[in-house]
Amino acid sequence: MYELSKSKINVGDIILKNRTVSSPVSINMANKDGTVSKNIVSYFSNLAKNDLAMVTVGAVSVSNEGGDTYNGMHAGKKIHFQGLKNLCDSIKKYDAAATIQLFHVGAQGNTNYSNQRVVGPSKYIVPDIGIEAEVLTIKEIKKIEDEFVEGIYQAYEADYDFIELHLAHGYLLHEFLSEHTNKRKDDYGGSEENRFRIIKNILNKLNSSKIKKKLAARVTGDDFTEKGLNIKKIKNLITYLDENDFAYYTVTAGIYETAKQKYINMKRGTYWEYSSELKKITNTPVIAQGNIMSISEGENILKNKKGDMFAMCQALIADPKLVKKSFSERSESVFNCLAHIKVGSCHRCRYLKQKNLTFDCVTPAAWRPVDKLISDKERNKDIDFWRKTVERLKKEELNSN
Numbered sequence: 001m002y003e004l005s006k007s008k009i010n011v012g013d014i015i016l017k018n019r020t021v022s023s024p025v026s027i028n029m030a031n032k033d034g035t036v037s038k039n040i041v042s043y044f045s046n047l048a049k050n051d052l053a054m055v056t057v058g059a060v061s062v063s064n065e066g067g068d069t070y071n072g073m074h075a076g077k078k079i080h081f082q083g084l085k086n087l088c089d090s091i092k093k094y095d096a097a098a099t100i101q102l103f104h105v106g107a108q109g110n111t112n113y114s115n116q117r118v119v120g121p122s123k124y125i126v127p128d129i130g131i132e133a134e135v136l137t138i139k140e141i142k143k144i145e146d147e148f149v150e151g152i153y154q155a156y157e158a159d160y161d162f163i164e165l166h167l168a169h170g171y172l173l174h175e176f177l178s179e180h181t182n183k184r185k186d187d188y189g190g191s192e193e194n195r196f197r198i199i200k201n202i203l204n205k206l207n208s209s210k211i212k213k214k215l216a217a218r219v220t221g222d223d224f225t226e227k228g229l230n231i232k233k234i235k236n237l238i239t240y241l242d243e244n245d246f247a248y249y250t251v252t253a254g255i256y257e258t259a260k261q262k263y264i265n266m267k268r269g270t271y272w273e274y275s276s277e278l279k280k281i282t283n284t285p286v287i288a289q290g291n292i293m294s295i296s297e298g299e300n301i302l303k304n305k306k307g308d309m310f311a312m313c314q315a316l317i318a319d320p321k322l323v324k325k326s327f328s329e330r331s332e333s334v335f336n337c338l339a340h341i342k343v344g345s346c347h348r349c350r351y352l353k354q355k356n357l358t359f360d361c362v363t364p365a366a367w368r369p370v371d372k373l374i375s376d377k378e379r380n381k382d383i384d385f386w387r388k389t390v391e392r393l394k395k396e397e398l399n400s401n
């Protein structure tokens with residue numbers, strides 16, 4: 001069972017033990033200085049020990065002004081190194097590849113959650129946030145380029161197997177690439193060549209081919225805006241990244257402004273079509289993701305050649321042992337994410353992150369913070385809520401049939 005999902009695959013310079021990947025998730029539990037906390041080590045190493053082939057840490061900000069919450073992780077400064085190294089080691093000791101995703105939140109930042117400037121390539125207001133981004137100067141752009149380079153070097157020194165650049169979801173690098181958010185008239189805007197400049201400058205500043213071979217990218221299949229990016233519009237970008245020996249691509253979609261359309265398409269499984277289309281323009285491994293609830297769904301994606309690997313997020317938050325259980329033919333014992341059973345029925349983990357509260361999930365199998373920030377009484381209430389919601393949803397399904 002699940003022979004394709006269990007099969008090995010060459011990615012970059014290493015061989016992954018199977019085709020399963022954990023998508024990056026910001027659990028919002030770093031130390032106040034952006035360094036890795038014991039809770040972060042506990043969360044990601046717990047995924048690694050349960051048979052995932054690749055565990056992705058992130059998103060990790062390369063800039064003091066680039067995070068999306070007060071308690072997000074940061075990289076690039078001396079103070080960040082040891083924690084990132086310990087985190088990497090805690091993942092790799094379970095024979096899982098350790099990946100770190102680097103980003104800058106850009107114009108989608110929110111001073112209510114981060115207490116920092118909101119900046120972007122051009123003036124831009126995310127409708128649901130309502131804060132106009134300050135336009136970056138050339139000097140500030142070059143500083144951010146250097147910060148990405150410093151973050152990449154640090155991740156390499158910490159021995160991460162892959163370093164994923166976040167070029168999607170409307171974050172800063174994506175904002176430069178897209179005409180929807182980049183209205184500049186200088187060397188960083190206008191033509192495709194100019195809009196790609198920040199990416200090219202970052203890669204050109206890396207003086208090691210060994211480091212470049214560890215790079216990967218999260219790219220967009222569709223922004224759902226008229227002047228935004230889609231698979232056709234990123235073709236030249238992919239060609240350029242291929243020329244720089246990128247190890248893999250993960251395909252996603254949407255920006256904050258089009259979040260509703262993003263989740264509609266995710267629920268339909270449209271994201272897997274984006275990865276299928278991307279596979280037609282590159283020979284580099286492609287990771288399919290988006291609302292993948294089970295290994296069975298992942299197996300079908302591989303079977304239909306819509307991806308070379310598949311990544312899960314909320315399904316693994318609900319049950320970190322999902323892969324191990326499924327590979328040992330115990331899929332029936334997996335605790336399912338309520339939001340996957342019925343959209344809108346929970347989303348607790350996302351809500352808590354947005355409110356700068358403790359990362360948590362209501363299922364009995366979900367990971368728990370090591371310092372017991374949630375009481376047993378509250379925890380039992382959560383589990384009871386999960387059980388009653390599952391029962392209610394099952395009854396609703398039976399009645400509808």
